[in-house]
Amino acid sequence: MWLKEIALKIQSRFLNPFGPSGAPQPAEAEDEILSPEQASLAHSYLEGETQLAVGPKYLVLELTNHCNLSCVMCPRQRMTRKTGSMDPALFRKIIEEAAPSVEMIYLHFMGEPLLHEKFQEFIHFASGRGMTVAMATNSTLLTAERADALLRSRLDALLVSFDGGSPAVFGRIRRGADFSSAQRQLARLLEKIELRAPDFNLVIQFIRMPPNKEDLAPFLTLWKAFPRARVKVKDLHDFGNQLDELKRLKHGDEVLSIPGDRICYEPWRGFIVGWDGRVFPCCNDYDGKMVLGDLRQESLKSLWNGESMRQFRAAHRNGRRRDFSLCRNCFPPSVSEPGAWQMFSPFSPSAFEMQSYFNRGLLPEEMDSRKGAYFLAEDSELFVQDRVGKIRLHLEPADSNSRLQVPDFFLYGRPLAHTGIRNQEILLKVPAEFRGRLLLLNIRPRAAGGKNTRIRLRSIRNW
Ligand code: SF4
Numbered sequence: 001m002w003l004k005e006i007a008l009k010i011q012s013r014f015l016n017p018f019g020p021s022g023a024p025q026p027a028e029a030e031d032e033i034l035s036p037e038q039a040s041l042a043h044s045y046l047e048g049e050t051q052l053a054v055g056p057k058y059l060v061l062e063l064t065n066h067c068n069l070s071c072v073m074c075p076r077q078r079m080t081r082k083t084g085s086m087d088p089a090l091f092r093k094i095i096e097e098a099a100p101s102v103e104m105i106y107l108h109f110m111g112e113p114l115l116h117e118k119f120q121e122f123i124h125f126a127s128g129r130g131m132t133v134a135m136a137t138n139s140t141l142l143t144a145e146r147a148d149a150l151l152r153s154r155l156d157a158l159l160v161s162f163d164g165g166s167p168a169v170f171g172r173i174r175r176g177a178d179f180s181s182a183q184r185q186l187a188r189l190l191e192k193i194e195l196r197a198p199d200f201n202l203v204i205q206f207i208r209m210p211p212n213k214e215d216l217a218p219f220l221t222l223w224k225a226f227p228r229a230r231v232k233v234k235d236l237h238d239f240g241n242q243l244d245e246l247k248r249l250k251h252g253d254e255v256l257s258i259p260g261d262r263i264c265y266e267p268w269r270g271f272i273v274g275w276d277g278r279v280f281p282c283c284n285d286y287d288g289k290m291v292l293g294d295l296r297q298e299s300l301k302s303l304w305n306g307e308s309m310r311q312f313r314a315a316h317r318n319g320r321r322r323d324f325s326l327c328r329n330c331f332p333p334s335v336s337e338p339g340a341w342q343m344f345s346p347f348s349p350s351a352f353e354m355q356s357y358f359n360r361g362l363l364p365e366e367m368d369s370r371k372g373a374y375f376l377a378e379d380s381e382l383f384v385q386d387r388v389g390k391i392r393l394h395l396e397p398a399d400s401n402s403r404l405q406v407p408d409f410f411l412y413g414r415p416l417a418h419t420g421i422r423n424q425e426i427l428l429k430v431p432a433e434f435r436g437r438l439l440l441l442n443i444r445p446r447a448a449g450g451k452n453t454r455i456r457l458r459s460i461r462n463w
Contacts, residue, residue, distance in 0.1 A: 044268060050317070059102050060271075063107055063116040066084075067115070072172070072249070078243060079287050098131070103385065108159075119153075120150070132156045135157075139162050165218025169214075190202065202228060205234060206233045293306055376457055384460055388435070397453060407443050
């Protein structure tokens with residue numbers, strides 16, 4: 001019952017944040033829409049609790065803050081903190097302490113992670129502790145040797161930044177990189193995936209900004225030929241508007257009106273660990289100005305509910321976010337944003353980066369999470385964070401007068417028969433070799449009366 005109440009509260013706050021008039025209705029409440037841990041975190045955030053009963057769900061780890069490029073949209077060049085690389089013993093300590101609660105780690109912050117010679121070992125270690133492991137790279141260091149190491153590493157998702165479709169634009173943005181060489185290397189990795197590792201999740205990212213907006217079409221054409229390429233288009237990140245150049249690049253001359261009443265959910269979700277073990281609140285803190293602790297000196301558990309974290313949460317809860325220079329000019333992610341669903345999403349609970357990769361077959365205008373559902377077109381692909389090898393999907397016909405035709409499912413192109421239907425949910429069992437991984441699931445609605453029927457996806461979770 002407790003879970004049901006939380007689910008109702010979250011759904012009504014997240015899915016209908018603008019009140020009843022004209023807004024979509026909340027989805028039906030269900031007991032198990034969130035796991036007990038997710039519900040506990042959601043409850044603490046909504047109630048403004050500063051002492052949390054469960055640990056963080058998501059961590060960002062900076063393997064190194066060295067980089068071989070100086071990209072136009074990256075604040076790294078303004079960084080004044082020391083450069084260095086994470087010590088393997090520190091990495092293992094953090095992972096061991098994080099494993100009981102953390103569902104996903106993202107191995108990238110200010111530098112290029114492939115410059116860390118132990119990246120393969122790190123991925124293997126974290127994956128072995130049951131976490132979903134994602135990493136980003138700038139696309140210039142994907143030598144044949146590193147590509148092979150990545151394919152052997154049990155990485156769940158690799159995000160490759162590639163922000164142009166022509167040598168001129170790419171070179172202007174990714175300063176220091178060579179378009180042809182980066183393109184060749186990435187194409188080789190995609191061919192290796194096609195031949196040897198079809199279940200390797202690779203996403204090529206295009207950060208949309210004024211200097212490259214004309215290059216989006218050639219970028220998409222460039223990668224269309226590769227069946228294993230997934231593409232993500234993302235808007236420029238402003239790093240909390242701390243830097244004038246970035247602010248101008250993103251917002252032009254617009255006078256920003258920063259909402260003062262939003263409560264940011266970052267302090268309830270996880271944190272960033274710099275290469276030296278110091279902990280920062282969120283990815284806006286590129287220079288490590290707001291240190292909440294140090295994992296060389298303290299445990300993750302004590303830090304999570306330590307005084308700094310509790311004070312930081314209390315300040316946000318009490319409307320004093322602007323006391324912190326880091327947060328002062330930031331549009332914080334909060335429950336009043338459509339993206340808030342990302343924090344407690346039943347699709348992939350903490351894989352917030354993954355959420356925006358649901359970009360094939362979903363109808364973009366209907367991806368707004370406030371609607372409490374996603375609409376699946378002809379052939380939709382979803383990343384699903386699998387915890388236990390069993391997935392259940394709550395699907396409905398988009399048109400409420402029709403009956404649901406159970407769609408066809410595929411896992412990396414292989415048919416996946418459903419094992420039953422229970423309480424309107426379709427049950428899938430994941431083959432042993434895929435269990436516990438981030439999975440790419442295809443859902444293909446069946447044609448009825450000569451035309452494809454659209455399906456509404458209410459939720460995906462484990463059973
Ligand atoms: S308000 Fe902005 S800068 Fe502050 S913790 Fe939240 S996301 Fe980070």
